[in-house]
Amino acid sequence: MSPKKCIFGCEGKLNLFALPKEERIRQQWIQYLFSDQRPPKATVYVCSRHFSEDSFVNKAQYDAGFSARLLLKDGALPFIHGDVEESKAAASPVLLPLTRFRNTACQTDPEPKVSVATQFCHYMVSVGTQTSYSPSTRCAATQLSYNTLKQHVRSKATQASVSHCNVGTVTTQSETGIQPGVRPAKRPRLEMKEEEEGEEPEEETDLPEASDQYDPICEPYEPDESSSEPPDSREAEATPSHYNDPKYIVFESCLRDLFLTCPVCGLSCEVRRGRMGTFVYFSQLCPSCDYSRKWESQPVAGSTPLGNLQMSAAIYFTGGSFSQVEKVCRAMNLQVFQSDTFRRHARMFLEPAINHKWKRDQQVLMERLRGEGSVAVGGRMRADLLGHCGKLGSYTLMHLNSSSVIDIQLIQSAGVSGSSHVETEALRRGLDLLQVNRLSVDHIVTDRRTRVQKYLRERNVCHYYNIQHLEKGLSRKLKKLAKSKECLLVRRWLPSIRNHVYWSATTSTSAPEKVAKWKSLVNHIQNVHTHDDPLFPTCAHPNRVSVDPSKWFQPDSVALHKLKKLLLNKRILADVGKLSHDHQASSLERFHRLVCHFAPKNVAFPFVGVLCRLYLAAMHFNEDAERHKERSSEVTAETQQSEPKPKYVSELMKLLFEEVFKEPSTYVDELKRIPVPADLSPV
Known part of the structure; x- marks a missing residue:
């Protein structure tokens, strides 16, 4: 098999490029290289010496030793015929911009749109002159942000950094804000167990339950499109401020699609995944051009993913149960941390x-x-x-x-x-x-x-008594009395007796008057509206003649005797005199019903947890x-559309993450x- 050679016979270690597959650009190559001659049937290669410097995507990286081979832009054309040495003198007049061929070959073809997601950082070293360099771009079918696609390259043999020499020069900074020759600070290492491609998901490796050491606070790796500085070189902020960011449910297959192909050369990449609770990261490495990057799903402070902590806080602050939330997550295969992590966050x-x-x-x-x-x-x-x-x-x-x-x-x-x-x-x-x-x-x-x-x-x-407490205790005794055969009439009078408790207490302020009104109940159930008490001699309502005498208690009946013994008990009369006439404790009842949501009695919590x-x-x-x-x-005519978000939860979240x-x-x-x-x- 004969070795690949440049069509112009160039020798040496060169980058060779075959004719492009796109028919329009292919015809432009053939017309420009062979003019009116018939092109050979064999595969044609053109070396990199026959292209201008701005025809390559990664010229700066290649010159600095960070890329193994040069990559052409889409639509790049060779500009030098024959031997390069012979054409050097005529190189300048022969230089034709790409727009000229685009305009002459296809007048209706507009300028291709360049995605910001395909811009890559370039190191530019200027010695003796003031130089500015515009990074090359290309169009790629991706929706990733600019910072997510930042290039991270490695050397297969050594770990080398680009030296920078400033000898009376002014060097312009690239668009990414990376200082040439300045090595960015390392991001804190996240301790977790990586999951290889094709393996079953493993449980997260969070900190052990027995650990009481607090993690140091440092800035997590969070790509920020508004910042021109790389994440690794930014100084760590004292406060994690990402807890208010919106969150979404993303399928793993959709995430993997973003890392399967290299955004530089378009070839398949090696992808590895790691997980810790709700946190996941993907490492991408291209074996062809050594492009690499690491993507993380949420900010990490120290070794604590903020999403894990915020999920624990949301469950706890709203009175939820971690076991119930865990069941929901397991049902839909939504990754979540273990209960030990939740208890550690709480403590x-x-x-x-x-x-x-x-x-x-x-x-x-x-x-x-x-x-x-x-x-x-x-x-x-x-x-x-x-x-x-x-x-x-x-x-x-x-x-x-x-x-x-x-x-x-x-x-x-x-x-x-x-x-x-x-x-x-x-x-x-x-x-x-x-x-x-x-x-x-x-x-x-x-x-x-x-x-x-x-x-x-x-x-x-x-001290005053709660009316509801007396009414409930009295109602239980009356219901028990109404079960006997001779006292069935008591059941018909239960609502009236309960209402009489509230009327006696709330319409009077002094204890003797409350007791006098309470005693008048015995006369009411006999259809008698005059009383022996001087404070309350007669009823205020008009006397009505009943057509049904069977609904009244008959004098000297067994039912009336038992009912009077219960209503006129010495303890009951003393308590009626101390009933609260102004404030009632119904709000306390509502609060205790709410407590059952935050601290149910059928769940055992520790002392501090209950408190x-x-x-x-x-x-x-x-x-x-x-x-x-x-x-x-x-006073407003507008209806409340939805219940507002609890303010105390937002304040607790702010206190948690900022203090x-x-x-x-x-x-x-x-x-x-x-x-x-x-x-x-x-x-």
Whole structure:
């Protein structure tokens, strides 16, 4: 097989180019090389000595030793006939720009559009003169950005850098902003296990669960089209600011299509993939022209992909369950990290951020309430964890005028005398906190628990009872009484008796008047509207004659006797006199229903985990209360199209990435100051 030779007989180690495959450009080559002569039937080669310097894509890289062979531009034409040495003198007048052949050969052919994604960096060294160099371009069928297609080349034999000598010269910087002869700083190495082509996906290799070392914060590799400086040479920013970028679900096959072919020579490339949770990277290497690059799906700070951390934060901050999210991801084969990574993120970053934000918001709320003078608060106990086992108990203090949670105390039963003392201890801590912050309590509305009554009486705090608590307890007893055969009439009177509880409390302020109105219920059920009590001698409504006497209780009947014994009980009368006539604790009921979303009782969380989830529920509830207050004060005819994004989640994300992730030790120390009792064995 004869060796390839230039058609003009040039000798030496040269780059040879065959006739192009595109018919129009091929005919231009033939017409220019052979004029009116018939071209030979054998394959024709033309060496690089018969082309101008601007006919090549990678002339600068080839001269610097970074490319093994020269690559022609699309549409490049040879310009020198015969021997090169003989044509040197006539080279200048023979030089014809590419546009001349384009205009003469095809008048209707427009200038080809050049994609910015096909521009590559060139090193230009100027010695003795001031030189500017315009990088070569070509059109390629790709949608990759300019920085993504930046060329990274390697040397097969050695690792060499281009020396730069500046001797009385002015060297212009290339479009990529790379200083000639200045080696860019290395990007921090990401520790992960790479997955070879054709292998099954492996589990991510994130940091071990036992590791408590915080990763140093450094700028991740994130291509930025607005910056002319390469990612490796940019100084590391102190704050990762990419958490607000939009995210998308991308299929792996679509990603691989971007790296299968070399954007320089168009040949097949070697592609390797690595994964760590939601993070994936692709390494591309062209065996022909040594083009290489590495693409990463998300910024990496230290060894922590920001997408993994933000996904953990989104699950935690919204009260979600990682196990449920993991099931959804596994169902659609969406890659996700393991539960150990989620717990490590929570312990190192998320819980310190939640604790800090709640303490800060709590101080702002107390300062605002301090200007209003004395406040009316409501208190409610909730048993947490594993179905009312009494292991943990939380007590909530709420400002009743604004329906805002002021404080939440979490108590473990082992830290007090027993589970029956959890409520009084939590209430004591909450009132002490209000006192330390110079917030005076006008009165408090709670349930009718005996220990709480005694404690507030000893502390000299005005105490009222929640009407709903009395109504629910009384309704249970009435339903039990209505099951007997002789008391079936009680079932018909249940709604009226429940309404009478609210009417007796809310229409009177003094305790004797509340009791007098409550006693009038016994006369109502007998169709008697005059009373023996001087404070309430007669009913305000007109007396109506009933046509159905069977719906009234008959005097001296068994049903009336049992009902009077229940309604006129000494304990019931005392509690009716202390019912709250102004504020009710219905907002506390709504808050406890919300807590079931953030901290469900059928899931076992650690002590700090329960506390942080209670704080999240309080921030969510206070934000909703403030939003409803703003809506009620604004009169508008426009309807609300969609529920706005929770503001507290956005603020937590900003705090996490701009403060906590930057210096986590300060916030972790703040969280560690919370006294955590020893863990109990599960019941």
